[in-house]
Amino acid sequence: MAVASPTRAFGASIRRREDPRLITGRGKFTDDMHLANAATAMFVRSPHGHARIVSIDTSAAAAHPGVLGVYTFEDVKGFISGMPCAWPTTNTGDTLKLATYPPLADGKVRYFGEAVALVVAIDPNTAADAVQLVNVEYDPLPAVINNEAAVAPGAPLIHDSAPGNQAFRWSLVGGDTNGALAHADVRISQTLVNQRLIATPLETRCAVADYNPASGEVTVWVTSQNPHIHRLLIALSTGIPEHKIRVIAGDVGGGFGAKIPYYAGEALCIFASKELGVPVRWSESRSENYVATAHGRDHIQHIEVGATKEGKITALKVTAYASLGAYPSTAAPGVPTWLFGCIIQGPYDIPNNEVHVIGVYTNTTPTDAYRGAGRPEATYILERVIDLVAAKVGRDPVDVRRLNFVRKDQFPFKVANGTLTYDSGDYELTLGKALHTIGYTDLRAWQAEQRAAGKLVGIGVSSFVEVCGLGPSSAANAMGFAGGLYDSATIRVHPTGKVTVFTGVHSHGQGHETSFAQIVARDLGVMVDDVDVIHGDTDKVQHGMGTYGSRSAPVGGGALRMAGMKIRAKAQKIAAHLLEVAEEDIEWVDDAFRVKGSPDKSKTIPDCAFAAYMAGNLPAGVTPVLEEQHWYDPENFVFPFGTHICVVEVDRETGETHIKRYVAVDDCGEIINPMLRDGQVHGGIAQGIAQALWEEAVYDENGQLLSGSLMDYAIPKASVMPHLELGHTVTPSPHNPLGVKGIGEAGTIASTPAVVNAVMDALSPLGIHHIDMPLRPAKVWAAIDAASH
Amino acid sequence: MEENHVGITVEVNGRPHRSTVEPRTLLVDYLRDDLGLTGTHIGCDTGQCGACTVIVDGQSVKSCMVLAVQADGAHVRTVEGLAQDGRYHAVQQGFWEKHGLQCGFCTPGFMMQSVQILEDNPDPSDEEIRHALEGNLCRCTGYQNIVEAVKAAGATIRSGAETMAVGTGVGA
Numbered sequence: 019m020a021v022a023s024p025t026r027a028f029g030a031s032i033r034r035r036e037d038p039r040l041i042t043g044r045g046k047f048t049d050d051m052h053l054a055n056a057a058t059a060m061f062v063r064s065p066h067g068h069a070r071i072v073s074i075d076t077s078a079a080a081a082h083p084g085v086l087g088v089y090t091f092e093d094v095k096g097f098i099s100g101m102p103c104a105w106p107t108t109n110t111g112d113t114l115k116l117a118t119y120p121p122l123a124d125g126k127v128r129y130f131g132e133a134v135a136l137v138v139a140i141d142p143n144t145a146a147d148a149v150q151l152v153n154v155e156y157d158p159l160p161a162v163i164n165n166e167a168a169v170a171p172g173a174p175l176i177h178d179s180a181p182g183n184q185a186f187r188w189s190l191v192g193g194d195t196n197g198a199l200a201h202a203d204v205r206i207s208q209t210l211v212n213q214r215l216i217a218t219p220l221e222t223r224c225a226v227a228d229y230n231p232a233s234g235e236v237t238v239w240v241t242s243q244n245p246h247i248h249r250l251l252i253a254l255s256t257g258i259p260e261h262k263i264r265v266i267a268g269d270v271g272g273g274f275g276a277k278i279p280y281y282a283g284e285a286l287c288i289f290a291s292k293e294l295g296v297p298v299r300w301s302e303s304r305s306e307n308y309v310a311t312a313h314g315r316d317h318i319q320h321i322e323v324g325a326t327k328e329g330k331i332t333a334l335k336v337t338a339y340a341s342l343g344a345y346p347s348t349a350a351p352g353v354p355t356w357l358f359g360c361i362i363q364g365p366y367d368i369p370n371n372e373v374h375v376i377g378v379y380t381n382t383t384p385t386d387a388y389r390g391a392g393r394p395e396a397t398y399i400l401e402r403v404i405d406l407v408a409a410k411v412g413r414d415p416v417d418v419r420r421l422n423f424v425r426k427d428q429f430p431f432k433v434a435n436g437t438l439t440y441d442s443g444d445y446e447l448t449l450g451k452a453l454h455t456i457g458y459t460d461l462r463a464w465q466a467e468q469r470a471a472g473k474l475v476g477i478g479v480s481s482f483v484e485v486c487g488l489g490p491s492s493a494a495n496a497m498g499f500a501g502g503l504y505d506s507a508t509i510r511v512h513p514t515g516k517v518t519v520f521t522g523v524h525s526h527g528q529g530h531e532t533s534f535a536q537i538v539a540r541d542l543g544v545m546v547d548d549v550d551v552i553h554g555d556t557d558k559v560q561h562g563m564g565t566y567g568s569r570s571a572p573v574g575g576g577a578l579r580m581a582g583m584k585i586r587a588k589a590q591k592i593a594a595h596l597l598e599v600a601e602e603d604i605e606w607v608d609d610a611f612r613v614k615g616s617p618d619k620s621k622t623i624p625d626c627a628f629a630a631y632m633a634g635n636l637p638a639g640v641t642p643v644l645e646e647q648h649w650y651d652p653e654n655f656v657f658p659f660g661t662h663i664c665v666v667e668v669d670r671e672t673g674e675t676h677i678k679r680y681v682a683v684d685d686c687g688e689i690i691n692p693m694l695r696d697g698q699v700h701g702g703i704a705q706g707i708a709q710a711l712w713e714e715a716v717y718d719e720n721g722q723l724l725s726g727s728l729m730d731y732a733i734p735k736a737s738v739m740p741h742l743e744l745g746h747t748v749t750p751s752p753h754n755p756l757g758v759k760g761i762g763e764a765g766t767i768a769s770t771p772a773v774v775n776a777v778m779d780a781l782s783p784l785g786i787h788h789i790d791m792p793l794r795p796a797k798v799w800a801a802i803d804a805a806s807h
Numbered sequence: 808m809e810e811n812h813v814g815i816t817v818e819v820n821g822r823p824h825r826s827t828v829e830p831r832t833l834l835v836d837y838l839r840d841d842l843g844l845t846g847t848h849i850g851c852d853t854g855q856c857g858a859c860t861v862i863v864d865g866q867s868v869k870s871c872m873v874l875a876v877q878a879d880g881a882h883v884r885t886v887e888g889l890a891q892d893g894r895y896h897a898v899q900q901g902f903w904e905k906h907g908l909q910c911g912f913c914t915p916g917f918m919m920q921s922v923q924i925l926e927d928n929p930d931p932s933d934e935e936i937r938h939a940l941e942g943n944l945c946r947c948t949g950y951q952n953i954v955e956a957v958k959a960a961g962a963t964i965r966s967g968a969e970t971m972a973v974g975t976g977v978g979a
Contacts (some may be wrong), residue, residue, distance in 0.1 A: 035901055035977050040911030041899040042973065043886035045844020047912065050845035142836075212968060220850045220858055220946050221912040271848070271912025272946050304851035527910030527947045547977050693906045697952060701909060704949030728855035728944070736937040736950040 024609040027539035027546050035547075037532045040554045048224040048239045049301045056226065056297040057086050059284065059290055060145040061686040062135040062152045063309065066162035067381040068174060071125055071134065071154060079151040084144035086294050088152065088547040089136040089286075090263075097289045098255050099122050101282055101345070101360075104247070105352035107498030108186045109206040113536040115180035118688050119345035121282035127156070128344035129381050130721050133282060138290045140299060143291035147588035150650025153244020161721035162380040165318050166508035168378040168730055176344060176379045185377035188355040190362070193370030198333035199522025202324025204410050210402060211790040212395045214316035214341070217388050219526075221271020221576060222302035223311055227287035231295055235262045240284050242267040243277045243524050244564020247501065249556045251280040251348070256288065267554040270526035274705070276311050277526065278566050281543050281718035283310065308726045309340065313715055314388020316341040317354065317395050319525040323403050324370075329411040329418040336362060336370040336399060341375055343384035350386045350500075351377060356497040357485075357567075360437040365445045365483040365659055366422040369434050372704040375466055387566060389705055390763045393484045394770060401480045401771030402788070405778065409787060415775070416458065419449060419481050441754075444685070447747050449481055451685040452661040455745050461665065466606070469783060474802075478776025479661065482768045486760040487572030487656035487751075504651035505569070506562045506575035509538060509585050511644040513631035522562010523574030524553050528698070528762065530570060533690040537575055537756065541582030542623045543609030546689040560647065568658070568668035569761030571690060572751070578649035579755035584646035589626035595637040596621050596629060615803015657752045658759040662703070666776040669805025673799025675711055675777055677740040682768065685747045687712040687759035696744055702765020705729050708734045709766075710773035714792050721745055754794035781805075815879040820888025830873045837875035838885060844917050846886040852942065857943030860916035861885050864904075867923035869916075869942070871922040877961065886915035890923070895970045897963035898922050898956070903976070907956030909947030917943050921957045929964050933959070 024628050037484045038360040039045050065737040076088040101119040108114035118124075123134045139145035167173055168183040176183050199205060201326040228238040236258060245265040253260035281637065283300050291297040303312060317338045324333035340354030386430035390397075404422070408415040423445045424431050431440040461477055468475045491502035506522035520536055525531060544548075554557055562574070586606065593611035594601040597619055602623060604611045611626075613619040626644060629635060633642035665679040682699055689695055712732035725731040750757030770791070777793050778786065783804040789797060813829040819842060819917045826841055838844045838861070851860035859870040862884040862931060889896040901907065907915040917940065924931060924939045931939065936957045937950065945953060963970060 033976065036835060036904065036911070037903045038973070038977065040908055040914055041886075041895070041902055041918065042890060043844070043915055045846070045911055047845075047848070049840075049849070052840070052843065052845070143831065219912075219944055220856060220910070220944065221848070222850070269911065271850075272910040274946070301849075304853065304856070529909070697906050697909055697948060700949035700951045701947045702949075705946070727853045728851045729853045733944060733946060734950075735944065736940040736953065739937075739950045741933075742949065742951055 020182055022193060024539050024543045024545060027536045029689055030536065031691060032532055032536060032546060034529050034532045035535060047221055047269045047271055048241050051226045051239045053226065053228060053565065054131055054403050056299050057138050057140060057294060058142045058145045059136060059138050059287055059300040060149050061133040062137065062149050062154065064123065064130060064132040064134055066127055066156050066158050067130045068159040069127050069156040070159060071123060071127065072157050072530045073155045075153040077134060078153065079148040080787045082148045082151055084795060085137065085148045086139040087138045087290060091120055091124045094121055094286060094289050097160045098285045101280065102251050103346040103351065103396065103497060104346060104500045105349045106500065107351045107355055108188060110187045110189050114186045115184065116346050117179050121285055124182040125717040129383055130723050131383065136286050136290065136312050138294060138730050140359060156536065159426050161719065163312040163382060163719065163721060164379055164719045165316065165378050166343045168380045176381060180379055181380045182585060185346065186351060187380055188375045188377065189373065190435040190437065191372045192436065195333045195335050195370040195372040195750065198370040199322060199335065202332055203327040204325050204408060206323040206406050208321045208406060208788060210319045210321060210399060212315050212317040212319065212398055213791055215314045215388055215709060215713055216308055216715050216731055217274040217276035217311065217314060219272030219276060220275055222279065222304055222307040223277065223283065224301040225284040225287040226299040227291040227296060228297040229291040235692045236288055236291065237264045237266065238288060238556060239266045239268065239282065241270050241277050242667065243273040243526060243566055243573050244555050245524060246522065246553055246561050248280055250758045252288065255285060257450060265559045266523060271412055274389045275314060275391055275566060279386050281314050285305045293746055305727045308731065309383055309590065310348050312386035313343065313383045314385060315395060316385055319399060321399060321403065323407060325407050325411065328421065329407050330421050331366060331368050333371060333406060334363065334368050334403065336373045338375045340375055340377050341380045341385055343382045344379060345384045347384040347386040350384060352497065352499055353387050353392045354510060358547050358749060360799060361393055361437065361485050363433055365481050367402065368423045371434050379675040382717060389702065391567065393768045397539025397767050398771050399610045401775060405775050406787065416453065420446065434679060439654060440483065441654055441751050443657060443659050443692055444748050444749050445481060445659055446685045448659060448685050449661040451747060452663050452681050455683065456663045456679060458683045458805065474670055474780040475668050476776040476778065478664045478772045478774065478779055479662045480768045480772035480775060483657050484764060484767050485655045485657060486568035486763060487652060488567035488569045489655045490653060491651050495707055499562065502651065503563055504649050505577045506560050506647065507644065508560055508647045509581045511623060513626040514627055514632050515627050517544060519549060519551045519578065520559045520560060521551060521578065522552045523570040523572050528565065528570055530592040533571065533694055534575065534578055536690055537578050538582055541579065542585060553643040568762040571758045572656045572754050572760050573650060573652055575758055576652060576755040577648050580650050581646050581648035584648060585623065585644060588622050588640065588646065589644065591637050591640050592626040592629050593621035596625065647659060653753050656754055656759040658684065658686040658761065659767055660764060662772040664772040664776040666780055668777060668780045673795035673802060675793060675798065680740045681743045682765065683745040683747065684761065684764050685749050686761040686764065687750045687754065688748060688757035690758065698761045699744055699765045699771060700742055702763060703769040704734050704739055706766040706769030707773050710770045710791055710793060712792050712794065813876050815876055817878050817881060817883055819883045820885060824943040826930065830874065830876055832875045833871050834873040834875050834878050835870035844887050845883050848912055848915060850913060856954060857920060857946065858913050858916040859941065860919040862919055862923060867920050886918060890973050893973055895973055896922065897970055898925065900963060900970045901956040901960030905950065905952050905955040905959050907953045911913060913943065913945045917953060921960065924957060925961050927965055930960050931961065
């Protein structure tokens with residue numbers, strides 16, 4: 019493969035620059051940090067879902083040889099008394115009840131696996147032994163797991179500060195939903211459960227803290243998607259001055275949202291390092307990860323739909339009971355509210371819609387963002403609703419989608435609840451391409467033949483739009499998010515013309531070290547290999563907000579583009595000076611400034627950089643050095659979209675679903691690196707299929723997590739994943755500096771309903787119209803069996 | 808030697824190591840903590856994920872399921888030993904070329920298992936590859952490009968073509 023020239027850099031499937039270290043075992047993940055003299059932290063965790071702590075006896079553990087310290091809430095509360103929540107949102111008056119989230123249990127445990135005591139020892143084996151020696155006496159209490167049961171009268175009370183276990187009520191209203199429902203030709207009521215999921219990045223969470231008592235500085239290596247947010251929250255919660263804190267998130271082994279939050283384990287490593295005067299490391303086991311790291315989703319949704327007899331949806335009313343788990347995690351309240359409710363009409367022109375969310379506490383692991391975060395929950399509702407309406411009015415679900423789509427000529431399109439304005443879109447385009455790719459007409463004919471032969475085969479369509487590229491800070495603030503959602507870039511052109519880029523977003527698998535170099539290589543006319551991308555170290559990189567909500571390319575990339583244009587603007591003055599022509603007499607062509615009419619007279623960015631650093635021959639008013647910074651706060655979100663189609667066969671005898679084909683057509687605007695885009699879509703689809711068919715965090719009535727290890731929680735294997743057929747269209751964002759829209763979450767959002775719709779289509783001849791996820795064989799078989807009797 | 812510790816000799820990537828370990832020490836912890844070979848990763852505690860896969864005496868194993876003392880006298884191959892004579896192993900090159908990794912955490916285990924697959928059969932079908940990778944979990948890729956990577960590596964091995972030199976190939 020030829021080395022990509024600057025003009026070919028953007029849009030090329032370049033091999034990743036981060037891979038050489040990762041394929042040779044030279045990556046530096048947090049748990050790879052082996053500091054001399056480091057102690058190991060481990061936690062004593064609750065075996066109960068809900069219990070009063072009668073007593074904690076740490077004496078035997080403390081006396082164990084090699085144990086350096088054993089701590090409970092009383093010991094640590096002076097350092098950190100509660101984990102902060104950064105999204106304290108509410109919009110229906112003063113209903114938000116933000117329960118205190120103690121770093122170690124304070125008198126009571128409220129979920130299985132809650133940390134009760136911290137043990138620090140000279141090595142992992144000693145720490146593990148000492149954990150067994152901490153004697154905690156519990157008085158078990160009744161637990162509540164189900165979201166609706168939690169707010170029912172008489173439910174066990176989890177927090178005294180949240181009567182009825184209600185964390186908040188939140189609503190968005192657009193149009194006259196009740197009126198439209200009253201006048202609808204057809205009405206459908208349906209309850210949907212969007213089950214609880216566990217993110218399961220292959221790397222669990224880890225932290226290493228090294229507090230220097232002489233300087234008061236602390237370095238924290240941590241598995242974070244947003245190191246600057248971690249630094250800010252550490253400063254706010256512990257009182258350690260922000261400028262004394264260095265957070266390093268080097269190689270991070272996947273995040274999927276679960277590494278956004280700031281967790282107690284991370285804070286308490288700092289505490290222990292400060293107490294003991296040695297570095298302290300903590301590394302979750304997988305079983306610990308499954309109870310101690312934020313879960314995702316977990317909604318019960320009651321839906322009412324009104325439509326015309328042709329299938330045009332006139333009203334949609336959603337009441338969702340969303341669990342925060344036992345405590346409010348960093349961004350938790352924002353996920354089932356703004357990230358869910360704003361996009362409740364999806365790609366459809368539904369003029370009357372309402373969404374009401376009741377946030378509840380349950381005796382479960384706290385929830386937070388999980389890939390898609392709110393948008394999959396909304397998309398799942400819509401895509402199930404479209405198919406239910408289609409069945410009700412007797413039309414093809416594709417036709418019902420078309421009838422309801424926001425049309426291409428309606429953009430920019432303001433949603434009925436007024437919160438969002440979709441920037442651009444062409445929903446017919448991706449739908450049409452997906453139908454063409456899969457051969458939809460022939461496929462329906464094939465299905466009819468298969469059905470005639472007794473086979474249960476189904477075709478599921480899912481169209482979606484997502485709101486991402488989070489986002490304008492003004493919008494984020496209006497939604498109650500206690501932070502900005504701009505991002506940053508510094509481009510440092512060195513004297514020799516080599517470039518170092520500092521980005522405020524973070525890569526944990528996305529490949530920014532490659533795609534961001536491609537952006538800058540094009541803008542500066544240099545080779546991709548001459549651009550290094552630095553991220554994940556708060557001492558190296560200017561403030562930034564990190565990576566989530568498919569924001570890296572739109573917001574981080576947007577910042578890079580703007581900084582690159584600042585470099586170009588300054589360099590143009592220098593180039594004109596060096597070429598001894600007026601600035602307006604030169605233009606940027608391909609990879610250099612060229613004299614208009616004499617393109618062989620040119621100066622490159624490296625030429626200008628050298629002059630800028632020599633500094634003796636610069637035009638008047640131009641400062642030395644070639645380095646620029648930009649803080650990009652987008653004017654709007656971006657709205658990628660697409661259509662996925664899935665074909666399944668359900669085994670009548672076993673209830674097992676086999677995916678026969680899967681086509682995905684996504685539109686994320688301009689493409690920086692097609693190979694990386696495809697990789698993001700592949701992985702997203704795998705996670706979405708997994709929600710549809712296999713994954714579920716299961717608790718028993720006492721609050722025990724039954725799916726507490728990789729033996730019990732079914733993430734997909736290579737053998738169960740179908741071959742994915744990808745296509746794409748390009749509808750640029752009109753306001754984004756790169757025209758990009760983000761692709762990290764699209765696959766997850768689209769695929770879950772595509773698969774469920776396909777299975778329901780397969781089962782529809784039996785009169786089955788809905789089964790809640792995951793569609794495991796036993797559940798599907800039971801439904802088939804019940805329908806057959 | 809500390810009380811309860813056991814002396815072992817293990818050859819790792821062609822280099823002998825003499826160590827004393829607690830009998831309960833897992834091979835993966837020995838590799839990571841005692842030898843500093845942190846390329847082998849730990850992704851679970853039940854033997855499901857395969858991130859810790861290494862090759863012991865010619866057979867791929869999950870090194871979290873083997874005690875260090877069981878590797879006494881054995882030859883162990885880890886990701887750090889894959890590249891030879893300054894050139895990538897065909898499997899490393901395949902994973903790079905086909906975008907068979909994203910976060911890279913599961914990758915060393917996948918590559919070691921892929922080495923085993925191709926040593927057993929240099930021309931496996933898609934289905935055979937997917938079956939042989941059942942003991943390894945990846946959360947980023949959806950496996951499609953991993954399958955492509957193994958196929959590309961098999962083609963390289965069968966052709967006898969020279970692989971890229973370590974340190975080259977960036978930016979293309």
